[in-house]
Amino acid sequence: NAGVTQTPKFQVLKTGQSMTLQCAQDMNHEYMSWYRQDPGMGLRLIHYSVGAGITDQGEVPNGYNVSRSTTEDFPLRLLSAAPSQTSVYFCASRLSRGLTYNEQFFGPGTRLTVL
């Protein structure tokens, strides 16, 4: 299987433009999440989903929307891009939301620049 895939790998936007970062996994994982990585700040959780139709906010949700209509896909939408959203975005997934540990797998990332 392909694991966690993200498209595009690179994107340049102008302030105010909208776009959707795609994330898909083929491992039948319940739990999916989006992080942004900024220099000196590590990875911060934007939104997460514990299953199809269920999403919740993470640490830095403002300016981003998500939905989870299928188990496989978890797109991240920027409705009106701002320069502060310039970052590297990582999608991740793991098997279930339960207390039993299961490893979280990360996608290769999308590098977004907002001018």
Place this chain on the structure above:
Amino acid sequence: AQSVTQLDSQVPVFEEAPVELRCNYSSSVSVYLFWYVQYPNQGLQLLLKYLSGSTLVKGINGFEAEFNKSQTSFHLRKPSVHISDTAEYFCAVSEANTGFQKLVFGTGTRLLVSP
């Protein structure tokens, strides 16, 4: 709420020398602890994890870490580093009171191995 501190933003070391990357966490409940590695322009890969049991955990590529509950630390060590270990290393924690659902990352430590 949990937090993770990685005091060293960058650690330079010579090849074949030992290295320790420090990680301290703040939490009042049971935690899972993780170390991830990120090679240049790649996603995150799990190095090792502490869930319960033995406080000394061994991971891939010869790395190990020790969980110290009294000092709330989870330092990463390797007795002899290679050039190929040059990467960024992230410590992360998840808490029992979030159902271990959310990973909180430290700001990362860049390991620079020179000949």
